Amino acid sequence: MLTIHPPREELADLLATGPFADALRVAIQVRGLSLERLQHRLRVRGAPISVTALSYWQSGRRRPERPESMTALAHLEDVLGLPRAALSRLLGPPRPRGRSRRREESARTPWDGSGLVLTAQHDRVEVAPCGGVRGVRSRQVMRAKAGAVxxxxxxxxxGTAQGAPQPALTAVRSCRVGRVARERTGGVLVAELVFDEPISHGESIAIEYELIYPRPTVEHTHFRRFAEPVHDYVLDVDFTAEPASCEQFASGPAGAELFGGARPASVDHRGRAHAAATDFGPGLYGMRWTAAENVAENASGSSSHG
Structure with a gap:
């Protein structure tokens, strides 16, 4: 497994040679801004773009093509302190659309997972007594919309603090971990999960993977961003200590709250909370909670002693 930590000196070379996704990712790392902060600064400039889109651009899953995306990219170059067109020039000519594009996609093997449609997602989250996330086990069902994915x-x-150790990624079912790139400044882990066998157009695959944190996260929440509608999303949260409060929430692509805002999520006698959505997206769906005050205080006191 290869872990990539791009140094600052690579940015000039990437801006000269590309590819676009690598150059954008390193430029964001050098600037030291999270995707949320970038989104905010672009919104202030009148160029709204979702965090999901920014994440997809820097991972190579998507690229800016529409006029509004290209406008946002021009502002993004300025926010990142880059010369004009430093990133846009790396995109090259627009990709073909329509029948010619479908023929091209069917003839290639997508390395980035763009030939897949997510149909179902199940996340099981383990929460430490202090309220931070200790681990996440995920199961995804996907269908191929291109050949030999x-x-x-x-x-x-x-959700870790800047400079904190990143979670360990383990493949559990029907896949293995390929290349891994860890964004120290943006708090984003990008990794390849390579299937045991390629799947053809119309076929489905169910994979499982697990993320284990060396220390619980500072964030007391878990959520998913969906760029496209997903048929089923299930979120189970297991609490080691009963939380003071727990709620589920959802928002649309532009950040507007859905379903009338956050709603309480019940925690059963075993310390488990559950939420589910059907035909949801695009948007964000998740849960957040507050640790019991005495538990949080004890965790804070013990951590201060190393």
Whole structure:
């Protein structure tokens, strides 16, 4: 497994040679801004773009092509302190559309998972007594919309503090871990999950993977961003200590709250909370909670002693 930590000096070379996704990813790392902060600065400039789109651009899953995306990219270059057209020039000519594009896609093997449609997602989250996430086990069901698709690109927002150890990624079922790139500044882990066998157009695959944190996260939440509708999403949260509060929430692509805002999520006698959505997206869906005050205080006191 290869772990990539791009140094600052690589940015000039990447801006000269590309590819676009690598140049964008390293430019964001050098600038030291999270995807959320980039989104905010672009919105202020009148060029709204979703965090999901930014994540896909820097991972190579998608590329800016529409006029509004190209406008946002021009502002993004300025926010990142790059010369004008430093990134856009790496895109090259627009990709073919319509029948010619479908013929091209059917003839190639997508390395980035763009030939897949996510149909179902199940996340099981383990929460430490302090309220931070200790581990996440995920099961995904995907269908191929192109021929011979052999991998999925995972983009995971780690929720860890800057400089904190990143989670360990383990393949559990029907896949193995390929290349891994860890974004220290943006808190994003990008990794290839390579299938045991490629799947053809119309075929489905179910994969499982697990993320284990060396220390619980500072964030007391877990959510998924869906760029496209997903038929089923299930979120189970297991609490080691009963939380003071727990709620589920959802928002649309532009950030507007859905379903009338956050709703309480019940925690049963075994410390388990559950939420599910059907035919959801695009948008964000998840749960957040507050640790019991005495537990949080004890965790804070013990951590201060190393």
């Amino acid at each position: 052999d991998r999925w690109i995972l983009c995971h927002e780690t």
